Amino acid sequence: MQEQSIETSDPYYVARRAEIATLADRCGPDDPIPTIKYTEEEHEVWRLVCEKLAARHRTDASNEYLEAAEGLAVPRERIPQLRDISRRIDSLSGFRFRSAPALVPFRDFCNGLAGSVFHSTQYLRHPSTPFYTADPDMLHDVVGHGNVLGDKRFARLYRLAGEAAARAESEAALQFIAKVFWFTLECGLIRQQGTTKAYGATIVSSYGELNHFRGADIRPLDLKSLADVDYDISTYQKTLFEADSMDHLEDVVGGFWETCDDNTIEALLELQPFR
Numbered sequence: 001m002q003e004q005s006i007e008t009s010d011p012y013y014v015a016r017r018a019e020i021a022t023l024a025d026r027c028g029p030d031d032p033i034p035t036i037k038y039t040e041e042e043h044e045v046w047r048l049v050c051e052k053l054a055a056r057h058r059t060d061a062s063n064e065y066l067e068a069a070e071g072l073a074v075p076r077e078r079i080p081q082l083r084d085i086s087r088r089i090d091s092l093s094g095f096r097f098r099s100a101p102a103l104v105p106f107r108d109f110c111n112g113l114a115g116s117v118f119h120s121t122q123y124l125r126h127p128s129t130p131f132y133t134a135d136p137d138m139l140h141d142v143v144g145h146g147n148v149l150g151d152k153r154f155a156r157l158y159r160l161a162g163e164a165a166a167r168a169e170s171e172a173a174l175q176f177i178a179k180v181f182w183f184t185l186e187c188g189l190i191r192q193q194g195t196t197k198a199y200g201a202t203i204v205s206s207y208g209e210l211n212h213f214r215g216a217d218i219r220p221l222d223l224k225s226l227a228d229v230d231y232d233i234s235t236y237q238k239t240l241f242e243a244d245s246m247d248h249l250e251d252v253v254g255g256f257w258e259t260c261d262d263n264t265i266e267a268l269l270e271l272q273p274f275r
């Protein structure tokens, strides 16, 4: 018998997530992001996690992340409304949030990115596990992705990822774009002031990942070597990739997403033709 997680075995939590997901489901692309009346318990989870993360960010997050987070100034004491954060990001970089009921399939997620739209959840992780969530939640989406989406250089990389996925026709090409996304915008590291810093959303939004990433096998950012590494989104990453600088990240990853198609990915992976 499969063990149930706390997220699926707590009937109150299941109902609460379903309630918030229903609001997202009913929200059309041009409708305002739903207003959620968060409970005091949810506000407390937000406050606790934001406080812990902020302390770690000062030593472990990249300069670009810290500067963007300062510019966006996401409230730490109370959960903000996603609509308000979206407006602020829009004014900084042109990106907007759209409410999502849960994890969005990669192709749909990327179609949003190509149009400067990021699908964000509005529910929070279970209160008994404030420092861990298997699924993306609003803390991950706002503290991890939202902060860098306010930075024009990162916003461009997200847009380029979306455009690259829109051009990909084969499943193998799409999977490789997803892998590059995973090892950079989700789990990416960057060399700054002689040390390794994090900019990837999964790492900067997770207290556990922030404690763990320096113990991973950290390799220089290179698409060919990245192609040879498998990943599992449900656990800490054994292998991570570090860019030399923001320019390096933009050259290697931005340059790839800007021009890639099924043929160039096939050549990079030295695969048989996809079709």
Ligand SMILES: [Fe+2]
Residues within 6 Å of the ligand: 136, 140, 144, 145, 186, 201, 202
């Ligand atoms: Fe994410």
